[in-house]
Amino acid sequence: MKEKTKVLFICLGNICRSPAAQGALENLVKQKNLNHSFEIDSCGTAGYHDGDLPDPRTRKAAEKRGIHLTHKSRKLTIKDLKYFDYLLVMDENNFRDVISLTNDAKVKEKIYLFGQFRSDQGDPIVPDPYYKNETAFEKVQDLVEDCSLGFLNFLGV
Secondary structure, three states: OOEEEEEEEEOOOOOOHHHHHHHHHHHHHHHHOHHEEEEEEEEEOOOOOOOOOOHHHHHHHHHOOOOOOOOOEEEOOOOHHHHOOEEEHHHHHHHHHHHHOOOHHHHHHOOOHHHOOOOOOOOOOOOOOOOHHHHHHHHHHHHHHHHHHHHHHOOOO
């Protein structure tokens, strides 16, 4: 049996973008009957919200699409860098923070800006909606769903 593809989404606090992306990819994988092929998680580069559910606005935007987010926030660990096959970060700051944790070239090759998988070839970042209104959270949900499709296409599934 083929090993699962292990995907980790990473943002700053793990309450907005990365859990939204985790939920979007999990939902898409479920729709495609590929649950057996993936292990999906999310975390933050900072432990500000360890143990918390995603931001209520993130949960609300996901719920509108039938995605129920129950992930509890956690901080990125060094073990995560080796364990996961893909480390999908939300912006350049997350990218720099994660890449600074390793000198291992094989780990560095696994780090991608998640926004690079968007269909419109726009900016490769997923903007942080935390200090914005609910519309910003809706836009993030749209973007992470689009990027999830692009990521699965990148994987050839």
